[in-house]
Amino acid sequence: MASPSDLAGQRVLVTGATGFTGRYVTAAFAEQKCEIIPFVSETGGNVDLVDRHAVARAIASSKPDIVVHLAAIAFVAHGDAEEIYRTNIVGTRNLLESLASLERRPSHVLIASSANVYGNTEGCLDEQSPPAPVNDYAVSKYAMELMARQFASDLPMTIVRPFNYTGVGQSERFLIPKIVCSFKRRDARLELGNLDVSRDFNDVRDVAASYVRLAGLVGRGKVVNLCSGQAHSLMGVLTMMQNISGHHPEVVVNPAFVRSNEVKTLVGDPGLLRSLVGDVPNHGLLETLKWMYLHD
DSSP states (O other): OOOGGGGTTOEEEEETTTSHHHHHHHHHHHHTTOEEEOOBOTTSSBOOTTOHHHHHHHHHHHOOSEEEEOOSOOOTTOSOHHHHHIIIIIIHHHHHHHHHTSSSOOSEEEEEOOGGGGTTOOSEEOTTSOOOOOSHHHHHHHHHHHHHGGGTTTSOEEEEEEOOEEOTTOOTTSHHHHHHHHHHHTOSEEEESOSSOEEOOEEHHHHHHHHHHHHTSOOOSEEEEEOOSOOEEHHHHHHHHHHHHOOOOEEEEOGGGOOTTOOOEEEEOOHHHHHHHOSOOOOOHHHHHHHHHHOO
């Protein structure tokens, strides 16, 4: 089992480094004294993953030792299905093709998929649970996984399936930040979608730490869940926020926010992750919610 300290001096490229997850992941690698390599175009701007030639040029100049691929359309309710598929599948293929063409290839490529690929499967899901995606985002992520297998003989990869996670800096488009911000504003009324859902909510800091630990391993094409194994109901989240804030808003179901293909229960089995990297950090949902609520 590799120690994170073994990563010191490694050149790490994180796609989506300026996004919510990317900021925490790059900070976690920087703490291990890694050299963070920017994934930028020749003019210093963001690289468009769909532009195959731009991706190839950026990769050729970066020469990374480790790659963490986070860049994606990550919002389930994103309105443009074509953009979801183009970015998540074609964009990822462009990246892997460019990495495989390097004379000195990375020692490990971690690719962020999603636990949404499991769909509405009930119970505690491990990596052997059959994928059954129920929305465009989840379909795109599973298709991306299948596509990535073409490069398994050329690149040492790990496919990572994070379950739901949150933290300071996540957009209010996502459920937990929406709830926390509503309580911070002390809104009298809080409109939500399906209330009868449970999720394996994790802390983004724990997710970032898990990426660092996985990066120190040899990529063998494994699929690994990032999860805590603990399910929290949405009503439980609301109760925690009421206790943290002392505020009790009226909670109303808005039919416009209800998705017919909503995944009811999504909780992961962290057994494989723990067998690979040991006990992973776990701030606990209550601690995460307090952090988000008290942060300015």
